[in-house]
Amino acid sequence: MVKIRLFHLYPEHLNLYGDRGNMLALCRRAEWRNIAIEIVSIKPGESINFSSCDLLFMGGGQDSDQKLIVEDLKKRRDELKIAAENGMVIFSVCGSYQLLGNYYVAVGGEKLAGLGIIDLYTEAGSRRLIGNAVIDCPLWQPPRTLAGFENHAGKTYLGPSVQPLGTVLTGFGNNGSDKTEGAVHNNVIGTYLHGSLLPKNPWLTDYLLEKALSYRGTPVKLASLDDSLEQRAHDSAIVLARSRRHKRLSTRA
Ligand code: GLN
Numbered sequence: 458m459v460k461i462r463l464f465h466l467y468p469e470h471l472n473l474y475g476d477r478g479n480m481l482a483l484c485r486r487a488e489w490r491n492i493a494i495e496i497v498s499i500k501p502g503e504s505i506n507f508s509s510c511d512l513l514f515m516g517g518g519q520d521s522d523q524k525l526i527v528e529d530l531k532k533r534r535d536e537l538k539i540a541a542e543n544g545m546v547i548f549s550v551c552g553s554y555q556l557l558g559n560y561y562v563a564v565g566g567e568k569l570a571g572l573g574i575i576d577l578y579t580e581a582g583s584r585r586l587i588g589n590a591v592i593d594c595p596l597w598q599p600p601r602t603l604a605g606f607e608n609h610a611g612k613t614y615l616g617p618s619v620q621p622l623g624t625v626l627t628g629f630g631n632n633g634s635d636k637t638e639g640a641v642h643n644n645v646i647g648t649y650l651h652g653s654l655l656p657k658n659p660w661l662t663d664y665l666l667e668k669a670l671s672y673r674g675t676p677v678k679l680a681s682l683d684d685s686l687e688q689r690a691h692d693s694a695i696v697l698a699r700s701r702r703h704k705r706l707s708t709r710a
Contacts, residue, residue, distance in 0.1 A: 459677060460493040461669045464510040467518075467526050468498050471553050474606055476516030478653025479548065482662045483512070490679055492666070501529035507540045512669035517551030517651055520563040520581070520610075527569045530556060534572050541574045546668045547645040550654065554639070554647030555579040555611050564610050575642045576616030582633075585610050589698035590628025590650060592638040596664055602626065603658045604694035605650025613649075615640055622648050627698045644668045657690035 465480060480496070487494045499505050507513070518526070541547060547557070555561040558577035561569045571578075587608045594603050603623060612632035615621060621631065622639025630638035630649065639648035646665070648654065655662040663679050670677045 458491065458493050459670065459675050460495060461487055461666065461673065462495045462497065462509055462511045463669075464497045464499060464505070464507070464513045466499050466513060466515045466553070467501060467529075468516070469500065470522040470526050471516040471518040471550075473517040473519070473551065474608065474651035475653040476550050476651055479514060479516070479550070479655040479662075482653065482655035482659070483514070483666065486659065486662050486679075486682070487666055489682055490677075492670070492677075501526055507533070507536050507545065510540065510545060511673045512546040512548070512665060513537075513540075515547070515549040515553030517553065519552065520565075523552050523556060523561065523563065523569055524567070527556065530572065531570055537572055538574055541643060541645050544644050544672045546665055546672055547574070547647075548665055549645070549647045550651055551607070551609055551649050554649065555609075555613065557640075557645065557647050558613065561611060574645055575640050575647060576619050577613055577640055577647075579611040579613040581610040582612045583610075586612075586629035586633050586649075588628055589694060590630065590638070591626045591695050591698045592623030592628075592630065592650075593626055594623035594661075596622075596641070597660060601658075601660050602691075602695065603648075603650060603654065603661060604691050604698060605648070605652040605654045605658070607649045607651065609649055613640075622646060627695075644672065652694070657687060657694055659684050659687040 562580040621637035
């Protein structure tokens with residue numbers, strides 16, 4: 458039976474606004490295709506060999522949680538960087554996305570070292586960027602939309618050769634000004650979108666599963682599923698993001 462090894466880094470520290478639902482979506486959509494999923498949860502201090510990981514998920518975390526895990530993350534930096542360059546799949550949301558970059562200057566000015574996997578940096582601004590967001594994402598042809606929820610003080614700026622995950626249609630994205638959202642490097646995806654993101658954007662879930670299978674050496678074109686419920690969730694997230702009520706909320710300081 459085809460199998461994916463799904464690692465979940467610091468689940469007790471990095472999990473905001475339903476991020477754990479991303480794990481559920483990955484597991485269910487794999488199981489529905491008879492693909493086995495082995496989950497490995499990693500706590501700070503635990504020794505883990507990432508050479509057996511196909512797909513690594515890291516959720517979001519407030520500044521206080523990022524500070525709790527950053528020293529442990531630093532010890533894994535070389536191993537994770539090599540794995541990412543070799544094509545290991547990483548899906549990372551908000552607080553962990555910030556730590557995929559070169560550094561994050563948190564609220565209050567403390568500078569947290571990042572993994573340096575993607576050429577980007579983040580600095581906390583004085584205003585939080587909050588609300589439902591929609592982006593146009595060119596990972597597929599024709600491009601598809603991704604709908605999620607963002608809440609961050611950090612403003613992220615991408616290096617010149619880094620591809621954003623998408624273009625902001627509604628919301629703030631990486632920094633509220635350049636219309637980019639998230640970043641992609643090899644099979645590494647970082648995004649500000651919580652939500653949970655994957656249950657209502659099943660095409661991204663399948664993209665990650667397919668990339669993980671090819672990385673493992675068993676490329677599979679996943680059979681399509683009946684996504685009518687997921688599509689309805691996606692569509693209603695878009696309606697919410699574009700509603701006047703949302704716009705009032707997201708302009709609050
Ligand atoms: N602590 C980070 C910020 O506020 C990330 C928050 C998050 O993961 N939602 O920018």
